[in-house]
Amino acid sequence: MGDPSASIAGLLDTVRRLRGPGGCEWDRSQTVQSLRPFLLEEAFEVADAAAGGDWDSLRQELGDLLLHIVMDALIAEEQGRFDLSGVADGIREKLVRRHPHVFGSPEGLTPGQVEKQWERIKAGEKREEGIFASVPRSMPALQMAWRIQQRASDLGRSLPSPDESASEIIRPVDLAEVSDPKIVEDRIGRILFHLVNLSRSAGCEPEAALRRICLQFMEDQEADTVDSGTPAV
Secondary structure, eight states: OOOHHHHHHHHHHHHHHHHSTTSOHHHHHOOHHHHHHHHHHHHHHHHHHHHHTOHHHHHHHHHHHHHHHHHHHHHHHHTTSOOHHHHHHHHHHHHHHTOHHHHSSOOOOOHHHHHHHHHHHHHHHTGGGOTTTTSOTTSOHHHHHHHHHHHHHHTTOOOOOHHHHHHHHHOOOOGGGOOOHHHHHHHHHHHHHHHHHHHHHTTOOHHHHHHHHHHHHHHHHHHHHHHHTOOOO
């Protein structure tokens, strides 16, 4: 294992050179807005590597994601807003603040209790901004529904019971008789929201459940294609 401080410093120097005079024109032209889609893609690739248990791939993908963190921090530094040290100090202070059972009075908590404590402290910090202020609006909608329902549940807010969600999901609707597409979209959105609520109540992460079924579907389709001899499109 190497020296993390030296490695991060070396990466920062490399990115500074890429964005500096005589550097790479592509890197020099980037902004935090233009890098956003690549950042999201790298985050998903990290998740894929972690799910697959491929440690070498995970190391590489974490490096790609780290590059984006360093690049965004350097762009902010160039504009006089903050730097990488400020990013690291901010998350370190947050970890200390949200782990009073470790950095305050030692207290044995279960993982579930730690998660609820984290959300409670977070809600207190964000109270003036609203209880959902920290939920990214660009988060995939299925994951967003799961997170906001978790947040509401942790704060004791009223949510439909599993039976109520099940009834809403199976409530018949003739979409052929609905002429307004917004009504159709609203109905489908509500069904999905209740499906997430039912999943959450059962202790199942809906994003993971749907992803597993999607992957299984793709595998089955590929197998059918091979068995039938039909060339893949």
